Amino acid sequence: xxxxxxVIDLDRCTGCAACGTACKAENNIPFVDPEESARDRTINxxxxxxxxxxxxxxxxxxxxxxxxxxxxxPPCIKVCxxxxxxxxxxxxxxxxxxxxIGCRFCMxxxxxxxxxxxxxxxxxxxxxxxxENPDVSTRPAGVVEKCTFCHHRLQLARERARxxxxxxxxxxxxxACAETCPAEAIEFGDLDDHNSRVSRLKRSPRARSLLxxxxxxxxxxxLVREHQxxxx
Amino acid sequence: MKxxxxxxxxxxxxxxxxxxxxxxxVAVGLLLLGVLWGVFAYGTQLTHGLGVTxxxxxxxxxxxxxxxxxxxxxxxxxxxxxxxxxxxxxxxxRPITRMAEVITVMVLFIGAGNIILDLGRxxxxxxxxxxxxxxxxxxxxxxxISAYLTxxxxxxxLPLIPDIAILRDHSSKYRFLYTVxxxxxxxxKRQIRILDRAIAIMAVxxxxxxxxxxxxxxxxxxxxxxxxxxxxxFGPYFVVGAIFSGIAALIIFMLIFRRxxxxxxxxxxxxxxxxxxxxxxxSFLWFYFTFAEYITAFYGNEPEEMKVFWAKFTGDQAIFFxxxxxxxxxxxxxxxxxARLRTIxxxxxxxxxxxxGMWLERFIIIVPTLxxxxxxxxxxxxxxxxxxxxxxxxCFSLFGLxxxxxxxxxxxxSIWEIREGRxxxxxxxxxxxxxxxxxxxxTPISEGARG
Numbered sequence: 001x002x003x004x005x006x007v008i009d010l011d012r013c014t015g016c017a018a019c020g021t022a023c024k025a026e027n028n029i030p031f032v033d034p035e036e037s038a039r040d041r042t043i044n045x046x047x048x049x050x051x052x053x054x055x056x057x058x059x060x061x062x063x064x065x066x067x068x069x070x071x072x073x074p075p076c077i078k079v080c081x082x083x084x085x086x087x088x089x090x091x092x093x094x095x096x097x098x099x100x101i102g103c104r105f106c107m108x109x110x111x112x113x114x115x116x117x118x119x120x121x122x123x124x125x126x127x128x129x130x131x132e133n134p135d136v137s138t139r140p141a142g143v144v145e146k147c148t149f150c151h152h153r154l155q156l157a158r159e160r161a162r163x164x165x166x167x168x169x170x171x172x173x174x175x176a177c178a179e180t181c182p183a184e185a186i187e188f189g190d191l192d193d194h195n196s197r198v199s200r201l202k203r204s205p206r207a208r209s210l211l212x213x214x215x216x217x218x219x220x221x222x223l224v225r226e227h228q229x230x231x232x
Numbered sequence: 233m234k235x236x237x238x239x240x241x242x243x244x245x246x247x248x249x250x251x252x253x254x255x256x257x258v259a260v261g262l263l264l265l266g267v268l269w270g271v272f273a274y275g276t277q278l279t280h281g282l283g284v285t286x287x288x289x290x291x292x293x294x295x296x297x298x299x300x301x302x303x304x305x306x307x308x309x310x311x312x313x314x315x316x317x318x319x320x321x322x323x324x325x326r327p328i329t330r331m332a333e334v335i336t337v338m339v340l341f342i343g344a345g346n347i348i349l350d351l352g353r354x355x356x357x358x359x360x361x362x363x364x365x366x367x368x369x370x371x372x373x374x375x376x377i378s379a380y381l382t383x384x385x386x387x388x389x390l391p392l393i394p395d396i397a398i399l400r401d402h403s404s405k406y407r408f409l410y411t412v413x414x415x416x417x418x419x420x421k422r423q424i425r426i427l428d429r430a431i432a433i434m435a436v437x438x439x440x441x442x443x444x445x446x447x448x449x450x451x452x453x454x455x456x457x458x459x460x461x462x463x464x465x466f467g468p469y470f471v472v473g474a475i476f477s478g479i480a481a482l483i484i485f486m487l488i489f490r491r492x493x494x495x496x497x498x499x500x501x502x503x504x505x506x507x508x509x510x511x512x513x514x515s516f517l518w519f520y521f522t523f524a525e526y527i528t529a530f531y532g533n534e535p536e537e538m539k540v541f542w543a544k545f546t547g548d549q550a551i552f553f554x555x556x557x558x559x560x561x562x563x564x565x566x567x568x569x570x571a572r573l574r575t576i577x578x579x580x581x582x583x584x585x586x587x588x589g590m591w592l593e594r595f596i597i598i599v600p601t602l603x604x605x606x607x608x609x610x611x612x613x614x615x616x617x618x619x620x621x622x623x624x625x626x627c628f629s630l631f632g633l634x635x636x637x638x639x640x641x642x643x644x645x646s647i648w649e650i651r652e653g654r655x656x657x658x659x660x661x662x663x664x665x666x667x668x669x670x671x672x673x674x675t676p677i678s679e680g681a682r683g
Contacts, residue, residue: 040288040612050608066607075457081370082359101359102282102352104292105370109456113290113605117352119283141281142352211606214457 002170003091004149005191005219006178007201008065010051012185015063019177019186020046023067026150026176028132030122030139043116045147046177062225065186067177068093068114068147069210069218076106076115085144091191091219092149100143107144111214115146149188150175170196191219239402241497242650245643248493249403252640255492263633270626273619274349282352284619291602291614295624296350301594302477303343303627304377304449305470306587309478310336311384312442313510315435323661324506326653327498330646331489332482333388338634339481340381342627347373349623369455372448380438380445387434390427393417394648406641446474453597460529460540460601469521476514476560477590480583483507485635487580489644498645501576508568508579511586515564522557536606543600548613552596559589 023029023046032041051064074093077085084100087093107115121141123129132138135152139145157172170190178188189198201207206223239246277284287294310332317325347370348354364371397417400410417423450470453461463469483504490499529537544553563585567578603612638644 036283039286040290041283042289047609079368079370079456081365081368081374082356082363083365084359084363099356099359099363100353101356103347103350103370104352105368105452107290107292108458108602111457111606113607113609116289117287117292118281119285119287120281140353141283144352216457 001089001192002190003192003219004154004173005070005091005189005198005202005221006067006149006175007187007198007207007221007223009185009187009201009223010062010064011206011223011225012183013064013181014183014185015048016182017048017063017065018180018182019065019067020044020048022046022176022180023147026133026136027148028136028138029145030118030124032122036119041117041119043118043122043145045114045116045145047114064222065177066112066114066210067220068149069112069216069220070147070149072217072219073215075109075111075214075216079105079109081105085146088151090154092151092154093146094148094151095144095146097137097139097143097145102142102144104144111211111216115144117144118142150177239398239647242647243402244494245498245645245647245650246399246402248639248644249399249405249641256636256640259492259636260633263629263636266625266629267633268626269622270624270629273622273626277349277619277623278354284617286615286617286620288612288614290605290609291599291612293350293598293602294614295616295620296346297598298591298594299624299627300343300346300350301449301470301598302591303339303346303631305446305474305477305590305594306481307336307339307343307380307384307478308442308446308471308474309482310334310339311380311387311438312475313478313482315387315438315442318431318435319439321660321664323653323657324503326649326657327495327645328482328486328503328507329391329649330388331486331644332478333384333391334635334638334644335478335481335485336384337381337388338631338638340377340384341634342631344377344381346627369448369451372451376441376445376448380441383434383438383441387431387438390431390434391646391649392642393427394419395643395646398647399643409641443471446470453601458601459534459536459604459606460597463525463528465521465525469525472514472517472521473590473593476511476518477587479507479511479514480586480590483511483579483583484587487576487583489639493639493644495645498650504576504579505574508574508582511579511582512564512568515561515568515586519561522560536604539604540600543604544596547600548603549596549600552592556589556592556596559585560593561589563589 024031024044027045029043029045032043036042045067047066048063049066051062070091070093072087072091074085074087077087077093080086081103082099082101084096085093085106086096102117104115104117107113107117118139118141123138123140124132129138135156153175154173158168161168161172170193174188178186187198187201189196191199191202193199201223202221204223207221208224209218209221285294285296314325314329314332318329348357351357360371360374364374366372393413393415394417396410397414397419400407400414403410447467447470450466454463454466456462486499486504486507490496526541529541543549564582567573567582599614603614605612
């Protein structure tokens with residue numbers, strides 16, 4: 001069975017935020033209004049954050065994309081009281097929107113702050129919903145949501161392979177962010193396949209995990225710039 | 233103890249049930265207003281979602297979780313203190329235990345209720361039973377709190393039975409209710425023996441359960457990896473804080489009802505002095521734990537820990553932190569520690585200050601950690617909305633209302649235990665003290681103590 005992972009090359013990343021935009025469109029991520037945004041309630045499954053710690057975050061430094069890190073040892077699933085967030089056999093940290101009771105314990109436990117809450121019902125009812133992706137369910141008020149590695153794309157790829165009567169290949173499945181990145185900074189694939197590009201890049205000496213010291217074993221790793229030792 | 237005996241001066245304790253003054257209606261009216269505000273606030277929240285609160289990303293927990301921890305903490309007043317005093321055979325416990333036990337039962341409902349208030353989808357709360365997952369500390373909470381609630385209800389009810397029988401025989405009101413609840417109590421030797429035994433067993437049982445409750449409440453925080461939360465001393469630290477705030481709440485309630493129902497003859501200065509000294513002891517213990525917690529973080533100097541540390545000491549949360557230190561340590565130390573200031577008023581002021589301080593302690597454990605996430609995403613700030621204030625006022629009002637209504641149905645001071653103190657307490661204590669001392673003659677002295 002595959003173990004899906006992602007490598008983000010910060011030497012290639014231009015910080016253009018196309019990945020985040022593609023993610024929003026792909027996963028029906030709601031746009032909150034300016035007032036809500038001012039209250040820190042925007043939802044960004046793929047967030048663009050400063051790549052280096054500065055005194056002031058707003059000033060110029062390099063940026064980097066931050067999806068859910070898809071930990072192998074996720075602090076969020078340990079605390080969920082109802083199994084609404086769990087690790088799939090293929091290593092994806094999934095979120096069951098239909099079961100989540102909205103206690104936000106996973107948000108409090110995630111050291112990467114990748115979990116987002118639907119403070120209001122952000123679903124569009126003004127006709128805009130006709131443009132939404134039919135493969136991804138929209139979320140009601142009161143539940144937590146997060147990056148799922150575009151899990152629906154995995155399901156679609158499997159179905160397509162079955163219909164076409166051919167075996168499913170790892171390259172059939174790629175999340176929206178990796179597909180969109182114009183700088184080709186995001187590599188996605190099966191980490192257990194030692195010949196895959198993503199697996200080779202993950203073994204690169206430039207590879208770093210975010211907050212590695214926490215032992216969460218993220219399956220999203222970053223390739224740092226030359227002469228750069230740390231990230232985040 | 234025959235229930236047909238005359239009550240003598242203890243008839244005074246039934247007066248709060250028989251007579252209802254204007255003050256009662258005013259108090260109920262005011263409390264109902266508070267409850268109504270809370271109901272209205274919750275209505276707003278149910279219609280519009282948790283967005284009507286001041287919560288945000290990353291400060292996803294605020295007032296509700298603070299209140300949950302605070303109220304569950306207060307609950308330790310009751311059962312734990314009462315059980316410890318009972319087991320230690322502290323004779324001065326007699327007029328206090330009932331009041332303490334009532335606090336526990338009432339406040340547990342409200343504490344657990346705050347978790348429901350905090351849920352984004354309260355309609356799915358039963359998923360916790362359907363799909364409950366024991367890996368989550370929230371499930372430990374649910375288990376422990378429901379065990380504690382069950383135990384506390386029994387522990388409140390058992391010593392209430394003889395008093396209900398007294399009410400059945402003397403009261404003109406709610407005859408049917410008392411007859412059913414008295415379970416045919418006649419005060420026979422056998423019944424007394426069984427009751428004593430049952431109370432003794434419950435007292436032993438509720439102590440570990442009570443300690444487990446606040447330990448697992450602390451585990452909600454300490455089982456995560458977050459700076460400021462991931463600490464090994466959180467379990468005992470929370471238990472100490474819980475008993476600390478519980479004693480303070482107990483003193484406040486005792487003083488309110490002493491004034492309202494004229495119980496000066498039962499709740500004397502000595503009771504407040506002893507409880508005050510207990511409060512002072514807990515204040516020192518609390519300070520010790522707080523000191524140990526922060527000095528460890530400071531010396532480790534781990535950057536993420538330090539972000540939270542400085543936010544509390546000099547940053548945006550400093551005002552709450554230092555108010556907490558003053559309320560929890562400086563004020564009780566002054567007002568109770570200095571004998572000249574240890575008046576009823578002094579003890580009351582210290583107790584109120586401890587309740588405020590302990591509430592702030594819960595708050596500054598929760599919010600600064602969440603508002604300083606590890607990754608350089610936006611650091612959050614949290615300003616509670618009117619909905620949250622409303623629900624907080626509603627919770628406190630509901631607590632008061634429950635308590636007030638209880639006193640209208642049942643005696644707030646255990647009549648039979650006071651009487652037992654008069655009738656057998658004296659001899660028991662004399663016997664006990666004798667048994668502590670070296671034997672004067674060769675004759676062995678019986679252990680004399682009763683459960």
